[in-house]
Amino acid sequence: MEYETFDPKIHDSRHVATLIYDVDFRTFDKLFKSSEKAIDAIEKNLRKEKCLKVILDNGELIGMLMFYTWDINHEFRLKHYKLFIVDILDHFVLSDIKKGDFYLAEIAIDKDKRSKGYGRRVIHDVINYARKNNYTRVTLDADFRNAKAKSLYERIGFRQFNKKSFLKRGMYNMELKLYEEVS
Numbered sequence: 001m002e003y004e005t006f007d008p009k010i011h012d013s014r015h016v017a018t019l020i021y022d023v024d025f026r027t028f029d030k031l032f033k034s035s036e037k038a039i040d041a042i043e044k045n046l047r048k049e050k051c052l053k054v055i056l057d058n059g060e061l062i063g064m065l066m067f068y069t070w071d072i073n074h075e076f077r078l079k080h081y082k083l084f085i086v087d088i089l090d091h092f093v094l095s096d097i098k099k100g101d102f103y104l105a106e107i108a109i110d111k112d113k114r115s116k117g118y119g120r121r122v123i124h125d126v127i128n129y130a131r132k133n134n135y136t137r138v139t140l141d142a143d144f145r146n147a148k149a150k151s152l153y154e155r156i157g158f159r160q161f162n163k164k165s166f167l168k169r170g171m172y173n174m175e176l177k178l179y180e181e182v183s
Helices: 013-023 025-032 035-045 081-093 118-132 147-156
Strands: 002-005 052-057 060-069 101-109 137-143 159-166 169-177
Touching: 013 025, 013 035, 013 060, 013 101, 025 035, 052 118, 060 118, 101 118, 118 137, 118 147, 137 147, 147 169
Parallel strands: 101 137
Antiparallel strands: 002 052, 052 060, 060 101, 137 169, 159 169
């Protein structure tokens, strides 16, 4: 598998927007009332961003991942107001990023490629990258309603360190400690 920084001039932005929608379809559906409207808004707001990677397998786009680190945080910018609402909702339930963290914000694999080991491999690649670059832990979030994802993360070695909810939306904040941070 290969990872490339998303570039709308090169990669299929509709495909990437659909993958982003899949990660949080319940929230998008409540705000936009249809998957098509949500995907349209996401696609219009996509731009080249070093924290958004497409996942390729033999040149075929099969997924995406978004990450942030303690020194490269999510950038608030002008966008569709409903997408801004998603950012606000996320603020209340997602893991806080601390010094030394590599935060896996989103991961999505095409529906027809799921349950074939791609997600596990991506997470292991992220862990290896974080370890090589001296991050102290990898963090991510598992939606309360996605027991399958939480179970996968736990089998890989992640442990819940916090639990947050806001307006019927909730996440298990999970971590995998790589190194103990020295004070």
